[in-house]
Amino acid sequence: MPVIVLDSDVLVAALLRGGGSARAVLRACLRGLYQPVLGPALLAEYEALLGRDALFARSVLSPKERDDLFDGLLHRCRWTEVYYAWRPNLPDEADNHLIELGVAAQAGAIVTRLTGVTPDAKAVDSAVDASLKG
Numbered sequence: 588m589p590v591i592v593l594d595s596d597v598l599v600a601a602l603l604r605g606g607g608s609a610r611a612v613l614r615a616c617l618r619g620l621y622q623p624v625l626g627p628a629l630l631a632e633y634e635a636l637l638g639r640d641a642l643f644a645r646s647v648l649s650p651k652e653r654d655d656l657f658d659g660l661l662h663r664c665r666w667t668e669v670y671y672a673w674r675p676n677l678p679d680e681a682d683n684h685l686i687e688l689g690v691a692a693q694a695g696a697i698v699t700r701l702t703g704v705t706p707d708a709k710a711v712d713s714a715v716d717a718s719l720k721g
């Protein structure tokens with residue numbers, strides 16, 4: 588099963604919209620098609636974003652449904668400690684922890700909606716659509 592780091596922007600997009608690639612990736616994680624990894628910094632980021640009620644004012648899910656879905660995701664995640672600070676010096680310093688987690692977990696991909704994080708980064712809409720079809 589492919590090991591992935593699921594960026595918080597993909598989680599938020601999946602919870603806000605009724606479909607799309609972000610939701611497909613989240614469903615694939617919940618079904619065991621991907622092995623998402625989680626570390627302290629990413630967990631804190633997830634929890635901080637999920638605590639912003641205004642962010643989810645237009646969500647298709649109720650707060651209880653979002654909590655249940657998040658609990659399901661956490662159940663599927665593999666906890667990974669990052670014992671070093673490998674500073675990749677990304678354009679957004681706040682995203683460095685994603686690279687560190689990916690290296691520590693030996694993840695095959697960091698799934699994000701951002702482009703330009705690394706020279707070969709692709710947005711989730713174009714990068715995972717083909718792998719989830721079929």
